[in-house]
Amino acid sequence: MSDVTAEELMAVTASRLLADHKVVFAGVGMPLLASAVARHRQAPHLTIVLEGGIIGTTLLPGKLPISTNEMRAAYGAQMLTDITDIFLYAQRGFFDYGFLGAAQVDMYGNINTSVIGSMERPRVRLPGSGGANDIISLCNEVLIVTQHEPRRFVERVDFITSPGYLSGGDSRARAGLVGGRLGAVVTDLALLDFEPGSRRMRLRGLQAGVTVGQVREQTGFDLLVGDDIEELVPPSAQELAIYRELRDGPATAEPAADAGDLADRVPAGPA
């Protein structure tokens, strides 16, 4: 287990949440990789959709896309269309899962990828929503995967780029958001969900060897803790092999000139 990276742990844990015969709208990076792992394991009929207008991508191992709007993201696709069309499928209710990374997420699952500081005079102007606002607003169930750090898990985000449960309770529904039930948050330390009444983030499972205290320490707000905390099963050799082949290409093949280098640097995130 000691040779399993945090990214591998997150991607494998997240991949297990995806069921067969479903459609997942995946963000680039870890969400896409986790979706691809699921397709190679328990969900061979999982259809991966990407915002670039791509339906049913299969990915070429070792040639992972950096953007969901490029040829490598379209490898093996069943259908190519336009961007707006993809999001309108989501609005129509076709996409079982929306799968996102998050640079900053708060206790209600709201995500910020716009500004640190104020919108008027930002301390850091971040790239922006990309498709994340639409994915979290329109897909049927939303999964988030991100590293567990206090600077990422904040009490309230500086700016709600992508709406989770807003201020909790029924505030999301009152805003007119009909889709986007937030299902789970997967991290390198834990599996979390949102308590039905308050809609606050709640601990449900621990990665192997991690304690509740460690998770609390890495969370920048008062985390709810569920009644039955499960211990998550560590990634199997098979799951790791699938993940690593997707990232690096077939073990026997000549490594591509830039593939390994780039894959190592692909972080979770929208767009």
Place this chain on the structure above:
Amino acid sequence: MEPVTVMAARAEREAAGRPVADKRMTAEDAAALIRDGDHVAIGGTLYSRTPMALVFALLRQRRRHLTVSRPLACYEIELFLATGALDRIVTSWVGIGLPWGLAPVFRHYVERGEARYDEWSHLAMGLRYKAGAMGVPFLPSLTMLGSDLAGALGLQTVDCPYTGEQLAAVPALNPDVALIHAHRADMFGNVQVDGYRHMDADMAKAARTVIVSAERIVSPEEIAASPAQTMLPHFAVDAVVAAPYGSYPHECYGLYGPDFGHFTAYAAATKEQGPAGALRYVEENVDGHTGFAGFIAAAGPERLAALAADAGELMGR
């Protein structure tokens, strides 16, 4: 938020001629159709099928006070900023791609308040072009509701007159000019694209003036041989520019992949030098050549062949 001008745009399209005429011209002559203060929509997405030959021609003209919109904006935004051409960015995302980090030139201008960034969601950008293309002032949607993006933009909601449900009212966008890069076009402006179409068709139909560059100018017969591939009809296109490798260093689906080495060199220069690095890039790569063909020639046949081979592998060639 800029005023919705869909009815004015419609009146212009009504009054415009629709001659079936030879619309071929140089990229420089086409870029001369763009005026200071125009809203220019740039087709493709991020580093895919960007109309780079047209972007370079526009950069060369050093226009002022432009607004640029795109589905996702790449480093071309920084080139407009660094040359003093751009006041306002309308998009959902700005950067090259996650491995290259935050865009330093974009940050420089926006964080100082020297350029404005109107951040919409990705779908909202698509619906803005689509409403413009449909000739209606807004489209209702379930997206962007409840977010701070909606508040920052002053996005309005509308109650459905049939069910009472609350919807976002996403306003139409009718750009002054759309720049589109395509695989093929005939001289009349019938335009064909392979692969994903980004938001190009709606963006072009919404725009007041449409400039299309194409990898190949083909005969009307070649267009008619595969009419389902045609993305835009001749009457929606005002200018046609021949531009082989016209998206380079960005990708063109099926033909050539993106030149990541080129991006990395640009990112390193701007990380170190900020806007001066972007300005130097324009001086070397845009001003340093008499036309886009010179820039392509400087990339060299071996580099271009390698990018074509990358595309070929993905296409199963």
